[in-house]
Every structure is written in C-alpha cells, then in structure tokens.
Amino acid sequence: MHLNRTDSELLNLLIKDGRMSYADIARKLGISRAHARTRVQALVESGVIEQFTAVINPDKLGKGISTFVDLTVAPSAIEHIAEELSGCVEVVSLYIMSDLKSLHIHTLTDNYDAFDTFVRERIFNRDEILSVDCKSLMTRVKHRRGGARL
Template sequence: MNKLDTELLNLLIKDGRASFADIARQLDISRTHARARVQDMVESGLIEQFTAVINPEKLGKTISSFIDLKVAPRAIEVIAEDLASKPEVVSLYIMTDLQSLHIHTLVDSHETFHKFVSEYLFSNPDILSVHSSSLLKRVKHRRGGARL
C-alpha cells in the first residue's frame, strides 16, 4: 500500500458513500483512477465490505456491556459460535489463552441484559467464570474501522 491508497482508505472509512468524483477531487486524481484503486482493494480483500454505522441509542440500545468469560478449553469454539449468533452480541473474540472470550453486548435495558446472562451464560456448565462491566462513557471509539 502506498500513500495514495492510505489516503483513499481513510476517506472511505470516514464516508463509505463518497462518490468516486469526490474522492478523486480530494486526492487530486482522476475519477477513473479512484474507481480502479477501490476496485483493486475490494478484489484483493483489503476492503471486505461497505457498511452503515448505526447509532444504537436511536434504536433504544443504551446498555453497552463488556463480558470476559473463562470457559472450558474443549468447549470454546462451540460456546463462541453459539454466543456470536445471539442478537445481543455485537462482537466476540477468542483470546490468546484459548480459554477466554471477550464479548461486547448491546441491549435496551438492564433487565434484557440480565435475561441474556441468565439464559446463555449462567446456565452453561462449560462457562467457568464471568466478569462484566457496563460502559459509563465513550471517550474514543472507531467509526468504520481502523484509521491508517
């Protein structure tokens, strides 16, 4: 990746709906060149998808929690796949110790969160421990991916 590609990606991260004409104008390149560079990045897999960033508060999803689980290593993949399928789970990561999951949930109320943990976490004997914290205040967050 060269400097132009980095600048192009940063423009798309900021506004994935930017037209090729707008991108070209900001980078002082032709519209055809801008389109070709984006298409190359899509074809190479560098750009995986274009997506919308949703404001969860506008959907009534105001309780953002982070959960760290210790699980029986033999069950980590099954538990991860099962939890990842739940609508409350925004993101889920298997950590390097191969017995921990880091989960971000987003729900509309503490009652909904309690139902989620009761139904899917506390009832699973392969989940050995649960640590949860809810978001108090966002100070810095990513919108649309990593800044390059």
Template sequence: MNKLDTALLNLLIKDGRTSFADIARQLNVSRTHARARVQAMVESGVIEQFTAVINPEKLGKVISTFIDLKVAPIAIEAVADDLASKPEVVSLYIMTDLKSLHIHTLTDSYETFNSFVNENLFARPEILAIESSALLKRVKHRRGGARL
C-alpha cells in the same frame, strides 16, 4: 498499499458513500483511477465490505456491556459460535490464551441484559468464570474501522 491507497481508505472510513468523483478531487487523481484502486482493494480483501454505522442509542439500545468469559478450551469455538449468533452480541473475540472470550453486548435495559445472561451464560457448564462491566462513558471509539 501506498500513500494514495492509505489516503483513499481513510476517506472511505470517514464516509463509505463518498463518490469516486469526490475521492478523485480530494486525492488529485482521475475518477477512473480512484474507482480502480477501490475495486482492487475490494478484490484483494483489504476492503471487506461497505456498511452503515448505526447509533445504538437511537434504536433504544442504551446498555452497552463488556463481558469476559473463561471457557473450557475444548468448548471455546462452540460457545463462541453460539454466542455470536445472539442479537445482543455486537462483537465477540477469542483471546490469545485460547480460553477467554471478550464480548460486547447492546441491550435496551438491564432487565434484557439479565435475561441474556441467564439464558445464554449461567446455564452453561463449559463457562468457568464471568466478569462484566457496563459502559459508563464513551471517550474514544472507532467508527468504520481502524484509522490508517
């Protein structure tokens, strides 16, 4: 990765639909070169996918909750895989202590969140502890990935 690649990625992070012609103009390179650099980053795995960023509130998903679970280490992968398949879970991470999961959920109401917790967390003996906090106010968030 060089400075040009970093600048190109930052343009795509800001707007993944930016045309190669616009990228070329902004970076003072040819359209062919811009396309080739993007293709090379796709092939090398630097760019994993192009996607849309959805505003969950516009879809009625107004309850944003962060959950920290302590899980029996032997069950962490199975619990993570199962929870990751749930539509309420928008991100899920296994933490370095290898017994914690950090989860972000989006639901349309506290009642829906409560149902999710009752059905997917409370009844599982391999989950040893649960902490959760609902989002009060979004101050800074990343859209489209890390800024380079």
C-alpha cells in the same frame, strides 16, 4: 498487499464515509475518477476492504445498555460457545482471545432486564463457561466510529 500512500489515504476517506463517490475521492486525492474506482476495486478484490457498512448509533435505537463481558471457557468448547453467542442479537462483537480460553464480548441491550435475560439464558449455569467478568459502559470517550486510522 502493500499499501502505497494513495491507497492509505483512500482507505482513510472510505473509513470516514463509505458512501463517498469516486468523483469525491478523486477530487480529494488529486487523481482521476477512473483511477479512484480502479483502486477501490483492487482493495475489495484483494480483501483489504471486506465490506461497506453503516455505523449505527445504538442510543437512537433504544439500545442504551452497552456491556462488555469476558468469559473464560473450557478450551474444548470455546469455538462452539463463540459460534452460539455470536448468533445472539444482543452480541455486537465477539473475539476469541490469544490464550484460546477467553471470549471478549460486547453486547447492546434495551435495558438491564434484557441484559439479565441474555446472561441467564445464554451464560449462567453452563459447565463449559468457567468464569464471567462483566462491566457496563459508563461514558464513551473515544470509539471506533469511522474505524481505525491508517
């Protein structure tokens, strides 16, 4: 789907506030409320907008340990491992990378003991996981809260 200027501006508004009303969108874009509703519905139906969601502050939930884990996995097992790990509550995002043998994982845990338990139960001592590289977040400088800007 090709986005026109109105659609791009509309998406940027929804990225900042997914609960913005059609009336507020219309006012900001200088279009009618009905047109705003029609454009949002078209973007949903075309799959450009996959879902509306809340952005949670992990620190407010006591999830202060943010860790990035890169795994090298036997290619024959990558989909199985990715599916299994994506179901873990500690995993907030998981990507299969272009080399088709690497997983990039972001985890959030209450503390380092909880992270240690996660890696011992889910990652260590598995023959199909060939290597592990792990780094904990120190400081957020720029992050995706509100999503990408178009």
